[in-house]
Amino acid sequence: MIKSAIALILVFLIFLTGCVKKLPYAPDADARGNTAPTEFTKEKNRRVVEELPFDDTRSFDECRKGLIAGDPDLRVHDPEGNIIWNQPAYEFITGDAPDSVNPSLWRQAKLNSIHGLFKVTDDIYQLRGFCLSNMTVIEGNTGWIIIDPLTTKETSMRAFSFAKTHLKEKPVVAMIFTHSHIDHFGGALGILSAEEVKKNNVRIVVPKGFMEEATSENVIAGIGMGRRAAYQFGKHLVPGIRSHVDDGLGKSVPFGSFGILQPTDIVDRTPQEMTIDGVNFIFQYAPESEAPAELTFYLPDKNAYCGAEVVSRNMHNIYTLRGAKVRDALKWSNYIDEAITLFGDADIYFGSHHWPIWGNDRVVDFLKKQRDLYKYIHDQTVRLANAGYTPREISERIKLPSSLSNSFSNRGYYGTLKHNSKAVYQAYFGWYDANPANLDPLPPEESAKRYIDYMGGADQVLSKAGAAYGDGDYRWVAEVLNHLVFADPDNVKAKTLLADTYDQLGYQSESGVWRNVYLMGAYELRHGAPDKGVNVAGFYDVLKQTPISRFFDSMAVRLDGPAAEGENLVVNIVFKDINESYVLTVENSVLHHKKGDPDPDADATLTLTHDLFLKMAIGKAGVKDTIFSDDLETSGSRIDLVRFFLMFDKPKGIFNIVTP
DSSP, X not given: OHHHHHHHHHHHHHHHHOOOOOOOOOOOGGGSOOOOOOHHHHHHHHHHHHHSOTTOOHHHHHHHTTEEEOOTTOEEEOTTSOEEEEGXXXXXXXXXXXXXXXXXXXXXXXXXXXXXXXXXXXXXXXXXXXXXXXXXXXXXXXXXXXXXXXXXXXXHHHHHHHHXXXXXXXXXXXXXXXXXXXXXXXXXXGTOOHHHHHHTTXXXXXXXXXXXXXXXXXXXXXXXXXXXXXXXXXXXXXXXXXXXXXXXXXXXXXXXXXXXXXXXXXXXXXXXXXXXTTEEEEEEEOTTSSSSSBEEEEETTTTEEEOTTTXXXXXXXXXXXXXXXXXXXXXXXXXXXXXXXXXXXXXXXXXXXXXXXXXXXXXXXXXXXXXXXXXXXXXXHXXXXXXXXXXXXXXXXXXXXXXXXXXXXXXXXXXXXXXXHHHHXXXXXXXXXXXXXXXXXXXXXXXXXXXXXXXXXXXXXXXXXXHHHHTTOHHHHHHHHHHHHHHOTTOHHHHHHHHHHHHHHHXXXXXXXXXXXXXXXXXXXXXXXXXXXXXXXXXXXXXXXXXXXXXXXXXXXXXXXXXXXXXXEEXXXXXXXXXXXXXXXXXXXXXEEEESSXXXXXXXXXXXXXXXXXXXXXXXXXXXXXXXXXXXXXXXXXXXXXXXXXXXXXXXXXXXXXXX
């Protein structure tokens, strides 16, 4: 009996957590092998200086304005002692751009390196450079109102502790989460616990739909998104002139402990007035813009507009490279236009990223150019699509007018004109470009082998690719060598030249995330994919607030359809501590789940606590803890229960990207 129980628990744990290797992934920066920038790369980057108004230094003045204090040793550690935030590591970002960094991106990286506690205006302060995002602190009559408490508990705690050494000693009386992305709420527990919120009647203000979006985002497709996000944010790149310099939207992304707090006040309309601790707010509800649930707000007594992330000091993503649903560029633009109409007398703009703007003329000009940036991308993409151009053709043809492109706040440091135009096309027309050849193409490995054969074999292709590399034709070299690597993944010369090519494309990229993607590709071609995927343990406090049904949705997309063919199983999952039960049914190779009373005719029943379920899901509860726990019991057929769990994939999130 004990042996069968152990086997059952092992299967259940493997199902929830996967068999991720517990090997370190901390590659030696000296062994990365990044190539030097070629003359072609140097020349392309030199031309950038001639094309943009680098003599406009107002952003540097605005970025430094109001500095109260900086933190010279801004390093933040997680509970295990690992550094998750390291501003001093970027002290090399000074002076003119090195040849290995696009000068426009270098400029943005310098601005994002200016960090500390800043006074925006009377009673409004910002902590910038403590995380990817900003924390804004507003003084009310009796306490502090926190806007967007950063990404992680660790960075949030460090930032607010620093602020308290320079500001009045007052309690936190409210928090506002401007939108449902984790860099704007994940650090909430670094400031207040849920118990403190309840005890002190702290107000938590969010846009409608926030909790659903914030807790469920990425649950279903999280494994794949997590792997791709490592590329987007350069997770395994070290700071350096041939490696990571900036993410465009901010310096970097910390990976620590994440949390969330339950809302008390919902913003669901525009305009919506609210007084919080004596401070008057006018909220704008802006869903389906940069985030599915988002708000901005105006402080009429200060003539100050917080644009959240609907506007920022760069072109944002209509489609994000980690993988996500396409955003609505037209709605996005319309919300900015609405903000101009409602709050056009603002003398101050501040946001959830980057630095503020002062002066009504400057604020309105900024808002208009952000508004027209997204509308131009939308309108011109659709115009060209209606003329028959395909996504790749549109991305080559579309160019911003100089009135928009010469504004540094519209430059593609995060989103880019090329991939955003493809996103607009996708939103209207989907993935298919109407060319029959693209309706049912061969998979990459198969087509790659045939391409290489038609092109005369690996040696011929490598020789021609080498010549093209010598001519600086890096985009073509990348396309050709990608075929060769997928046809012959053991071809070291091909992988080396492709890595060198990705280096050059990364060095030329104005977008911080494009640079990260290219340099991550180069790194993995040289050193291989990581040994372990996303550490989900840090999400425990967020997952506690995630609807249980979302976990079962995630189970459904992990069901191995072929393995489940012909199976008909019914399993009850009973959460005895929260009085919820779910009936899981496998039929027609599909998993369904329904909340309700357990099925008395089920093949098996698993009874456990919600907390144990979560701990098992994130690997915090081991086999020994589970077997001897009073929080788990089974009934019915253990064999059927084992069969049930063995039908599910155990994704590790370490799949190959630049190799087959």
